[in-house]
Amino acid sequence: MKAIIKVRNVKTIFEHRVVHDGLNLTVNQGEIYGLLGPSGCGKTTLLREMVMLQKFGGGSIEILGYNLENIRQDDAQKLRRQWGVLFQAGALFSSLSIAENIALPLQEYTDLSPKMIDEIVKFKINLVGLKCRDALLYPSQISGGMKKKAALARSLAMDPKLLFLDEPTSGLDPISARDFDALILKLRSLLGLTIVMVSHDLKSIYDTLDRVAIIDNKKIAYEGTLSEVTSVQNEFIQTFFRGV
Amino acid sequence: MTASFLTINNVNKKLTLNFSGEFTVYLVTKYHKQIESINLSKIESVSIDFSELELLDTAAAIFINTLQKNLQSKNIQNSLICHKQEIVESLELVKKEKQVAGKIPHTPKQSYLEIIGKVTHKNYMELLYFLSFLGEMFHTHAQSLKSFKDIRFKEIAFEMNESAIKALGIIALTSFLIGLVVAYQSAYQLKLYGANIFIVDMLGISILRELAPLITAIVVAGRSGSAFTAQIGAMKITQELDAMRTMGFDPYAFLVLPRILALMIAMPILIFVSDIMGVLGGMLVANLDLQITPELFLDRFQDVVAAKHFFIGIAKGPFFAFLIATIGIYRGLMVKDDTQSIGFNTTKSVVESIFAVIVCDAIFSIAFTNLKI
Numbered sequence: 001m002k003a004i005i006k007v008r009n010v011k012t013i014f015e016h017r018v019v020h021d022g023l024n025l026t027v028n029q030g031e032i033y034g035l036l037g038p039s040g041c042g043k044t045t046l047l048r049e050m051v052m053l054q055k056f057g058g059g060s061i062e063i064l065g066y067n068l069e070n071i072r073q074d075d076a077q078k079l080r081r082q083w084g085v086l087f088q089a090g091a092l093f094s095s096l097s098i099a100e101n102i103a104l105p106l107q108e109y110t111d112l113s114p115k116m117i118d119e120i121v122k123f124k125i126n127l128v129g130l131k132c133r134d135a136l137l138y139p140s141q142i143s144g145g146m147k148k149k150a151a152l153a154r155s156l157a158m159d160p161k162l163l164f165l166d167e168p169t170s171g172l173d174p175i176s177a178r179d180f181d182a183l184i185l186k187l188r189s190l191l192g193l194t195i196v197m198v199s200h201d202l203k204s205i206y207d208t209l210d211r212v213a214i215i216d217n218k219k220i221a222y223e224g225t226l227s228e229v230t231s232v233q234n235e236f237i238q239t240f241f242r243g244v
Numbered sequence: 245m246t247a248s249f250l251t252i253n254n255v256n257k258k259l260t261l262n263f264s265g266e267f268t269v270y271l272v273t274k275y276h277k278q279i280e281s282i283n284l285s286k287i288e289s290v291s292i293d294f295s296e297l298e299l300l301d302t303a304a305a306i307f308i309n310t311l312q313k314n315l316q317s318k319n320i321q322n323s324l325i326c327h328k329q330e331i332v333e334s335l336e337l338v339k340k341e342k343q344v345a346g347k348i349p350h351t352p353k354q355s356y357l358e359i360i361g362k363v364t365h366k367n368y369m370e371l372l373y374f375l376s377f378l379g380e381m382f383h384t385h386a387q388s389l390k391s392f393k394d395i396r397f398k399e400i401a402f403e404m405n406e407s408a409i410k411a412l413g414i415i416a417l418t419s420f421l422i423g424l425v426v427a428y429q430s431a432y433q434l435k436l437y438g439a440n441i442f443i444v445d446m447l448g449i450s451i452l453r454e455l456a457p458l459i460t461a462i463v464v465a466g467r468s469g470s471a472f473t474a475q476i477g478a479m480k481i482t483q484e485l486d487a488m489r490t491m492g493f494d495p496y497a498f499l500v501l502p503r504i505l506a507l508m509i510a511m512p513i514l515i516f517v518s519d520i521m522g523v524l525g526g527m528l529v530a531n532l533d534l535q536i537t538p539e540l541f542l543d544r545f546q547d548v549v550a551a552k553h554f555f556i557g558i559a560k561g562p563f564f565a566f567l568i569a570t571i572g573i574y575r576g577l578m579v580k581d582d583t584q585s586i587g588f589n590t591t592k593s594v595v596e597s598i599f600a601v602i603v604c605d606a607i608f609s610i611a612f613t614n615l616k617i
Binding site: 120 | 268276301302303307310334342344349
């Protein structure tokens with residue numbers, strides 16, 4: 001199995017507070033990998049460090065063979081085209097309609113004809129379970145669940161190999177959340193995606209994740225499959241997975 | 245990674261399209277051109293060969309699907325050779341999703357009449373909103389006057405510091421420079437007539453009565469009015485205003501009134517500072533350029549500049565402050581649920597408040613002249 005993401009000994013310090021003190025984890029190709037942990041443990045921070053939104057204090061992160069620490073500008077740009085990121089609140093561009101949001105990376109990065117872009121946008125909209133007639137609506141006119149789906153469609157626009165999801169099912173109703181899980185599994189098998197997600201949704205964790213890393217107390221408390229997680233003596237793990 | 249290319253073989257009216265490597269979104273246009281360059285009318289059957297293809301992304305799958313449909317509509321037989329399960333699956337997926345009815349609608353074009361109507365209606369509604377805003381504000385104002393202890397003195401003091409005291413430096417500097425420039429320009433003209441001493445009359449009246457209030461108002465509108473809009477607009481986007489309402493805090497009492505009152509109290513003080521600095525600037529030029537000593541300047545100042553000019557200038561302050569603060573806050577409340585609207589409304593707030601201040605000043609000018617003040 002090929003390692004897609006290698007996080008080695010990563011340290012993060014905010015002003016006077018140590019957030020990560022030597023994190024190590026490996027994400028393999030084709031996996032759905034979960035980052036779990038109590039609030040404020042730095043899951044989203046780690047995710048932001050992986051997608052180069054935030055600098056880390058020490059150690060190294062390697063993604064798709066690129067070392068993020070001293071990555072060149074054009075390599076970084078190449079890397080950014082190979083991943084998709086879904087933010088917690090969607091982060092759709094509010095001045096563009098849903099269809100324009102999805103079409104934007106296609107227009108910027110490819111030489112496709114407008115007709116072909118339309119086709120792709122329509123396909124992605126259907127794929128994530130939105131309706132074509134919603135395509136002209138603006139982000140301020142749609143519900144939270146629709147925003148998430150539209151944002152997922154946008155992150156899939158370029159057919160990335162790697163997908164980062166920040167709490168994909170938070171704020172969704174249970175039915176949409178399960179649909180979302182099913183969608184993620186389907187996309188993984190169809191497009192051969194590797195998915196890294198931060199999640200709090202137990203159902204979604206058990207349904208989708210292959211392997212997890214649990215960050216607690218600045219370190220990785222556990223990395224591996226879910227079947228063995230409860231054997232770890234850790235307060236968060238015991239509380240979180242109790243009753244499952 | 246192996247090289248990706250498309251080989252086309254045309255033997256006996258049978259076309260073979262040999263895809264190899266990876267077929268991704270970046271190659272769609274290139275392959276499309278390659279295939280289009282063939283005259284399809286003489287072809288009887290097309291075989292699409294994916295046996296050497298490693299990866300087919302969804303954009304490419306859509307392209308293949310469209311191509312197959314195209315061939316079918318031209319009655320050309322087509323076949324697909326593919327061994328990889330994933331590729332077959334993505335083609336199936338595209339086929340399935342394509343059957344879903346519906347098209348992405350395009351924004352309908354608007355006629356000029358429609359645009360004029362919409363703009364008129366929008367402006368009319370904005371006027372109504374502004375009136376309702378004023379109404380609600382006066383209502384809250386009246387309520388807060390009913391009980392003295394409900395006035396939020398702490399917030400008023402905080403806003404006075406934020407929007408007025410911190411603006412002192414820039415207002416002082418601007419006024420000083422304006423005093424300097426006006427004096428310098430007129431000194432040249434006055435020297436021609438030997439009317440040097442009249443610079444005192446001119447500066448005294450123009451600065452105290454008109455320039456200081458206007459400059460102060462413009463600086464405050466640009467500095468504090470825009471800040472009001474941005475602050476309240478951001479609070480609206482993050483639903484803080486809604487949260488306040490649900491907790492029973494009236495945003496008008498908490499956010500609107502303190503800002504308006506603070507600015508109305510602080511504006512006369514700012515104008516006073518502006519008066520001092522403007523006259524100082526003029527005095528400096530008079531001394532250097534026209535050889536009028538500060539003693540002579542001040543002596544003449546007392547003789548010719550009546551106190552009413554000073555009081556008129558100061559009295560304009562609260563009116564200007566009211567206009568700037570209400571327009572700034574009103575624009576903040578008009579911010580909609582998207583990020584662009586903050587910028588739009590901040591711009592509007594500054595432009596509108598400066599315009600309102602100038603109109604108000606003109607009205608004062610006419611009124612005072614007619615009242616012979």
